[in-house]
Structures are given as structure tokens and as C-alpha cells.
Amino acid sequence: MRRLSLQLLALLMMSGAVRIVTTADTFSTYLLRDALLVALPAAVLFAWQSGSWRPVAALRRVTRLSSVGQLLWLTGLVCLLTGGVGAGFSPLDPGSGFANLAANLVWGLGFVLSVAGAWWPGAAIDYTPPAYRWERDARGQFVRTPIGGVQAEPLSPTSKRGAWGWALAVVMLGVVLRFWNLAELPAGCVGGECIDGLRLVDGQMLTFSQPGAFNFYERLAHLLLNFTGDGVLSLRLAGAGLGSLTLVIFAGVARRLTPPIFVAPALLLLAVNPWHIWASRVSDGWLVPALLVTLALWLVLEALAHGDVRWWTMAGLALGLLWVEAPSLRVAVLLWSGVILGGGLWIGGAWRSRMAAMGGALAALVGVAAPMFLAGMLSGAQAGDSGVGAQWAQAATVAGALLRPDVTLDGALAGSGLLSALVAALTLLGLGVLVRSVRQHAALVIGAGLLLAVAASLTADLTVTAPRSLLLPSLPLLLTTALLALDRLLTMLVQAWGRLVRPAQLAAATGLLLLAILGIGAARFAGALNAMQGAGQGSLPNEIARFVADQLAAAPQAMTGALQTYVVPAGVLNHPSMRLLAGAAIEQGRVQRLDLATTMPYAATPPGDVIYLVPVEQSQVLDQLRQMYPDAAMANGAPDNAWTLEGRRALFSVLTASRQTILDSQALHLLAYRGSEARPGAADLDGVAPAFPLGWQSFPPLSPPFYAELTSSLSIPEAGMVMFSTDIAAGSLMMKLDDLLVLDTQLGLTQQTLALAQGIYRLTVTYHSGSQPADVTIFWQPSGATAPTPLPSTALHLPVLTDAGLLGDYREGGDANGMMLTQRKDRVIGFDFGLAQPFNVHWQGKIGVTRAGEYLLATLSDGPNQMSVDGMLVIDGRTGVESDPAADNAYHEGLIYLAPGWHEIELRYTPQSDAPEFRLLWQPPGASPSALTGAFLLPTTGEVSLADKTPPPAPPLLDPALGDDAFALTRAASIWQPDVRIPPTNLEPLPLETLWTAGAGCGAGENQLNAPHGVAFDPASGQLYVADAGNRRVQMLDLDGGFRGQIAAPVFEEPVDVAFAPDGALLVLDAVAGPLYRIGADGAPVALPIQTTFYRPRGFDVGDEGVVAVADTGGGRVVTLTAEGVVQSQFGGIDTLLARGQPVDTLLGASGLWAVSAEDGRLSNLSIDGGLTAVQPTNTIDGPQLAALPTGGLVVSDPLRRTFTTFAPSGKPLQQFVYTEQLDTPTGIATLALGDQLFIAASDTRACTVSLWRMAVSQLR
16 A cells, blocks of 8 residues: 555656646746656656566467478568569669569568468467566565566456456547547648648649658558548548557557556557547548557567567568658667667577577568668668757757647647646656666667657657657657556556455556546547637638538539639638639639639629628628628628537638629619709719610710719729720710729820729719710720720629729739739738739838827738838838748837828738738727728829828727827837837928027036036026036026026936926936935025935926926836825836836926837827827937927927927927927927017037027917
8 A cells, every 4th residue: 555655646746747847837948857856756756666567478479380381481581581672773773664563572472471471370389477476575575476466366367358348448439539520520621631632632642651651541541532532531531540550559569568457448548549539530641650650569569478480570570661651760760670679689588599580570670671771772862860960959849749738839739738647647657667677678668669759759840740740659659658657556556455346346447537537638639629720720721611512512503593603712712622622613613713803893794693701800801892792691600609610610701792783783873964064963863874885876864965974893804904995976975094084085085005903993984975975885905805895894893992902013023123923903901812922012002091190000921021101111021020931920010100191101021921911900099909901091102182082080089088080199008019110200390599509518617518408497587407417517597598607516416307396496306316306595405305216217397286297217107296205196117118118207287297208209198198209219318308388288309300399288299390400419498488489498418508499489389
């Protein structure tokens, strides 16, 4: 009982070690170190208390082969070697077709004969091994221990039959788990299943097949394809079959390592292992190496148990097959074979028989491997991954992948790693058992195989081969190690409780408990994998393909009059799953690509209803379709049960436009007026006209004379030269595309050829009939056409769509000057229309805003990109993405102030992935972040004013306090990290008159300043006080610029700002010595009592009631204090947006508490949590300052741009100082209103001067 208790304690310790890695928020290599410190003593304790482990002895041994068997065996080995060498050399000789065939036949015959000879009946003996052995217990005393760790009772024939019955039940459970609902679960295609399904049908090599290998998986799938006719199903059936066969062979491994009554619990380790179940259901090609590892391990264990030539021959054949089938494991297989055969020479038995057995095994291994080895060596190919220079840094990643879901690199595989916590703990404990039992050759074989298999994975690229596949050949060895720990636990359990409870019952109870633990984990694992597959991007093409295939199957093709057309994204149309499930429909044109001006709107005569399948994340595309077909039926499939197929189809929306709806929309909108001119809102006829030609000579819409206006959306399906013409016999006609004049018969312009981009244009045709109307026809000759034809109805669409989006130039490769591929009017920026890579795109146009303020513009893309607005670079995403094409989409953002109107915008983008991804995002002032849709964009490079076109209304405000429809502050998010910040520019100039500039250079002498900073006017005397920070004093100047005196004191270290209290006293802020000083009547500074401390404050302000607001720059906050120094409120703090910006000054204004930050240039109204970038970001030493204006607004200095800007009480920028040549680094700013005169003073920190300007208060905006 004591030993069992200590074993359970070791198991608990090991579980804790595993939890150190699995429960941490994020994975790091130090977690493995900490876990190892706990796991090592746990493994030692477990091995110490487990006693010696021995494999189960064989009860039958073949002493020698018969004469016939020896003849067949030797002949087979000779043929295997000879044929193998011949098959290896013959591929290099072009004329060796017959020789190659003969060599392969001899090689195959040798394989069959060697197996037949080894198993030909020979002399054998049956014997019963000893029931007990002597061992030392924990006290060092000799005790008699049953062989296998159990009493004789469980080894009786009756109990053995019952044990194998339970084992068979476990095997059947594992088979059911691998085959159940195989076609539907997981849904669609996983990974490259669809690609391999197509390759299988086309007779091509599968993606995971290896040149020079037998490729058993591919051969089995081809065989099954003859019966199923379904490529993906054949692949899955092959995987499930191989996985089930692995389970059966693993039963043989368990039989050799543990007594029969323990085999069923041991089999559960693999039967309900979610990692192996998933691999068996998703066509994982690494199942074959895993199967061959299990087979080789079983045969080696049998050879060690029986010690005869037949098992050693079979083991050699299995090792040879493993070497050929797994090129990346070949070095590991050779080393493992060396360990096996070298140790086999030292097992018991006659030396001659041992040499014969090892020779047979070696000959079998070499004979099987010879064809591939010689062919690869003589052709100069590598025999396998040598492992030299292995990436040992991957060891931590591999270990983490076994334990954690976030280290698998191919997506989180449910809530655990590749091994469950219990199995991982048993595996680690089993390592201790292996070390203690290393003298047992079986233990050495298992340990060496595990070490070499894991080491081989360290040389592979885990971004190419997922850990769940690469580590699959190690799984049988990992579970075998766990089996040893389970055997030791059960052995101790039987020894402790075997006299009270039958051992078979203990084993059954343990098996049920293990099934419950592992079964729950497996169910959770499978459910999470299915949910992951349903929610992931990879499942979208699969689900759309399934939906289309189901619909096509439900609609009989004989009903040609009711054929439906399915329109899907380009990425889905080109996906192997769609080609696999609906390839014939694609060729028939029943499945088409979603693209503007071809299928959106539908620019053809549909045979039936048109069904658009749009991914839910492509909301802009869906919005466009709703605008085109407002009456179309829409279903987004919001599921009640996410586990159902319908639930997974919520990944996309289904919009059905009936055939009649599409035909009705292919027309012209007609407004007709009696007379010769239009009367807006008073049309005599408002209707729909069919396509050209219009037979108005015989059937005019109104009695002549009349004026008609025809409008529609015109689809240009391909970029290029398009010719338009007309031949009306009477009246006058004018045609426009958007705002471009194309035809005008009055001007004699009856034909014109234009270079047009692919896209949708607003077509406008006006016609004056005169007294005798004529037939009206517009002809066109699009790119690729040979002759003009009347403009067809299929190119027209109602309702008329507003112009939106940007003009995109698509060029070959990554060169912006590369060959033009196409030009498009992209209504949805970043829409993937299936253009083959590589390419780059340059979008141009306008962005329209109606609300002034700061705009956050952002891009989310998979490749380098740039954005410029009004010629200013806002986003520079050219670095970081192209260096790692496999990285997640990169996000870049920038801030810019925009006034109402249309602004030039340019975008450049070069995709880096197979599925291009580019999205435009923005956060308008006062609003929340959202997608920047094409409605706010205009595909034109010409001048556009608000009078020409009004942008859509601004998005709603988050808070009315932020502003209104004309202007609003922006509520910044703490996650903001803009690359570029562009403050307001091109504002109205401040009409300032320069009065003087004081300061005789930088220094400490008379009339000199040194790094002057804050300035303030004395309201009573009008004198200007300057914080002469570099000279540790405060200087006083008259309004005429003369120096009046100074205030200096030993306590001053860096006086940075000055202000006047309501009682007229001067307050000084010192950034180093102490927070605030009050200058007394005698000129001596007195420190004010303050309830808090500050770190390097740079600015402050005093309100009318004596409230003090301090910019605690180093503390990243703004603090308000009462006149007595008591903390009133606090804004910002560590790791806040205000702290990152570093506040440097404050202003207690009429509209709230304002603060300006240096490092982000942000002006913030802290009272309402709104702001904007007001100045160019700078450092905190030369940071901006604030001052109040008599209008209730404020003025902000801008050191880097050498200017200052006035703002309204709302925060809207109004006017700007334009004489920037007068300043170097203006920091301190102060104002003084005397009657209608406004004086503005500014200190120049680097020029060591103070300047004064004057203007009329009435001139402030």
C-alpha cells in the first residue's frame, strides 16, 4: 500500500508539473524549465517505487526452421537483396525498361518468399515460464514477486479469454470512433483534403506523397476510389483504415509489455486518443509512418521475446518499410535499427542462431531499402534528412505543442495540446520506468526509438508541416512509454488490493475510470475541433461548396428552364473543394465568379434565379447587392444550433435574385416632359424604357415636341477602349458617363472612343425630339468586340447606383511601374476578384467628409501598403509584412485632421498571400471605429467640391458632448498606435502685428535668457513673467520689451512654468526642486502644501477659484488641486493613453479642463474625454503650452512647426500663426486682452527669446 501511495503521489506531482505548462496564460520556455524541476523528482520517485519492469515472456518458441522453410527464407533474402540492388541501379539506364521490370519482380518475389519461409512450420516447443522471481523490496530485503507483477490467477486461461474480450471491445470502440459519420465530420475539407481529392481523381501524386517512397496511403486511396468514386471520402476511408490497423497492432505491443488483464486499459490510451482520432479522420499522410513505427515496435518486441529468426526477419522487413516510407525519419530509423540489431546480438541463445536471426533481419532491412537508397544515392538525391544542423531551438516548441493548444502553430487544437494532461503525466512517469529498466533490451528499444523520433522532428520546418502531423510517428512510442507507467500503477494496485478484490475486477474498474477521463477529454477535443473547423476561414470555401453541391443535386438538370446560377467569391470558385464538388457546374456556367460589372449586377440573361453566396465578413459586398437588388430574398442563416450543418453555413449569407427581378432591372429609367426642357419634379411621364434601340419614331413616349432623360447604370465588363456612337435622324441627343460628355449631336460629336476602367458608370442620355421624333439608339463597341452593336439591356441596370469607391490600377509584379494588367472602378476596396498574382494596385480618388475633425485611418492587409491624403503620407505599411509573408495580417493606422469636403486619397498595396486581404478602416471624429466603405469614396482624380457632390452624413456621435455634425472631437482608444499624426494645416492666418522680440542671446547675463519656457501676463500690471528655466530664475518684462527685474532663489532648480492666482500672487512650477512655489510680497518663494507628489511636471494653470491643474508629465497624469493643495481629481495614470502622450501643460477653460501632450501632440478635453492631434509630436522638454483666449477658446504653441494655433471652445482649429521664420522652437504661450487689443507672447526655448504680437480681439474667429 505504501508503494502504491507513493506512486500516486508521484502521479499527482507529475500532473502539477504538466499544469505549470498548460495553465499559464502564454507559453514561454521558462515554463518547461520550471515543469522539469517538478517532473524530475516525480519520475525518480515513481521509478523507485515501481520495482523492476520486464516484458511479458513468450510461451512458444520456434527452435529452428524446417528444410523447406530454410530454403524459402534464404531464397527470399537473396532475391530481395538482388532485386533491390537491380531495381536501384536500373532507373538510371534509359534502356533498362525490361531489366527494371525483372528486378522489381525478383524483389517482390523475394519479399514474399522471405515471409513465407520465416513462417513455414518448423520445430517448436511450448513451455510455461516461471511464475515468480526474486527481487529486493524498498527495505533491501529479497521478496518473491510474481512474473508480470500479478498473481497466477489473472494469467489463467479463463481470465485471459475475458481479458482479450475486453481488449477486443476497446479495439471496436476505437474503430467506431474513426469511422463514424466519416463523410460529414469534420465538415468540408480540412487542410489540403480537397486538393488531394482532386489529385486522387486525376491520378496525380498526393501533396503528402514522397518521391521514392512506397506511398501506401496513396495506393490504398486509389484502390478505395474504385468503389466510392469520391476523392475526399476515399482519402478519409484510407486514413480511418490505417488508424484502425494501428490500433490493432498496438494491441500486440501492449500484449508484449503488460499482462493480458492490463491490455484493455492500455489500449484506451490510443483508442480514445483525440490526436490519433483526428488524424485518422482528416487524411493525414503521416498515419503510415505512425503505423509502421507501431508495426516495427511490435515485431521487435516479439523477436526479443521469442528470439527466433522468423520474428527478426519480419522486424527487419518492417524497419525497411519504415525507412522507405518516411524520408524525413531515415537517419532516425537507421540509428534505431542499429540499437535494435546491436542489442539483439546479446540476447540469450546460441551464437549461431543469434547471428542467423540478426543476419536475416539485416538482410531484410537492406533488401527492402535498397531500391530507394541506391536510386537516390546514384541520382545525387539525399537519402533523407541528415539531421546535421538540426534546429534544437525547436525543442521547446515541440514540447509545448504536446501540452498547449497555442503552440501547435496550425491553430489551437481545442483546449489542450496534442497530449491530454493525464497521458502527458503518464508518459513522463514512463520515462522514469524506462531509465530504471534500461538493462531490459525492450526498454532500450522503446527509449531509443522515442528519443530518435522526437529528435528527427527538430530538423523539420514546423511552419510547413504542422506539429500534429510531424509528431504523429512519435505517438505510438509516447503512448508505449505511458503504457509502462500504467502497467506499474496497476501492478502495485493488484499487489495492494489483490487479496480483497479479484485482479481482473481491479483492472476492469481502472479501465472504466480511464475511459471516463480520457473519453470526456476526447469528446471535448472532437467538439472543439469541429467548432474550430466550422468557424475558421478554411471552412468557408468548404461550406459554400457543400451548399452549392447540395442545391445542384436537389435541382434536376432536366429542368433547364429553372436552372439556378450560383455566384461565389473568386477565392471560393478557385478552391479545390468547389472544383471537386461542383466542377461540372462550373464548366456549364452555373457557378460563376462574384465581380463588379459582370455578375454584380448580373450582366447577362440568366437561365433562372441567381443566388449570391457572400461571406458574412464581406458586409460591403452584401450592401452593394442590396442596393442593386433591394427586393431580393435574403437569408443569413443565423443558427439555433452551431453544431449543425445549417449552423456552419452561417459563415455566409444567401441572397436570391429571381430571374424576373434581374430581367426587370436591365432597363432604362425614363423621365419625359412635354416641350423642350426638363421641369424637375414635374415629369409628364415617369417610367421604364427597354434597351436600345427605342422606336420613338413610330411610338413616341409623348406627343412631340418632348424632352426625354434616360438614366441607368452601365456595366463595363472589361477595361479597355470602348467606342460609343449614335445615328439619330432627327432631334438632338447628348450622352454622359458619370460627368464626362461622350456624345452631343448638336456639337457634331456622334462618335467617341474612351479608355474606360472595368466597373459601373452612371449613364445619362437626354433627347430633344423637335417636331418629328426619331428612333433613338446608342451603339457601343467594347474591348474585344469586332463591330458596334446597340447597347444591350444586359449592360444596363436599375436602380441607378451612385458613384462610389476608388479607381484602381493593377500592375504586374511588385513594381509600381510594371505592366498594366487591368484598371477598375472598385466600389469595395480590397475586393478579391481573382486576379492572378503577383500584382500590385494603386488606388486613387477622393474621400469625402462632412464633419471636421481628426480622422483615424487604418489598413489591415497581408502585404506592404501606403496611404496618402492630400499628398501627405498617413500610413506607411511598407515594412514588416513583406519580411514574413506567413505572418498574420498587419495593421497600420494614422491620424489626420480633415475639414469638410473632398480630399485626395491614394493607396498602394502589394498582396503577399494566396488569398489577398486588404481592408480600409476609419474612426471619424466623435464616432466609433468602423469600415471605411466606398460610399465615402469617389473614383475620380479631378476637382470635386461639396457643391458638385455631397458626401454621406457623418456617422452618429458617441457622445453629444464631443461635438455636432459640423465638428467633433475624437474619443481615442487606449490601443491606438498611429504611425503618423498630422495636425491641422492650411488654416486661416492670424492677423498679428509683431511688436518686439527680447533676448540678447542665450546666457545668464543681463537681457539674456537660457531655455525660457512658461510665460504669463500679470493681469494687474500687464507685465510679462518668463520662466527662465536654464538660469533657474523668473524674469519680468514690460509690454515694451524691456527687462524689469528677476526673481531668483536657491530653491529654484528648473522653474518651467508660471501663472497668477486669483489674488494676484505669482505661482511658479519647478520641475525638479518641488511642485509649486508662491512668490510672497518680499519676492521669496514659499512651497505650497500639496497632498500628492509629482515627477517632472512641465506645466500648470490656475482657475478663477484658485483651483490648480498640474501636468504631471513623468507620472503620465493631470491632477487638479484645491487652493489648499488637496487633490480634487486625476486623469490618466500609468499605461494610459494620456501617459503615453506625456502631458506637458493644462488649461482650466470655460469648456472644460484641457491638456496638451508632447509625444503625441494631442490636445484633449479631459472633461468630456475627447481630443485631436493639435501640434506636431515633440519631446517633453520642448513641449507645447496652452493659453486662454477672450473668446473662450485657447491657443496652443507648436514647437516643431514653429507656430501656434487658435482653437474654438469646442476644440475646433481656427487660425494659425504663419510667420514661422520668426520662431525656432516656441514653447511658452500667454495672452492678455486690454480692451479690443489682444497681446500674444511666446517664448522661444532654443533661440532664448521672448516675442510679443498684437491683434484686435474682433479678428479672432
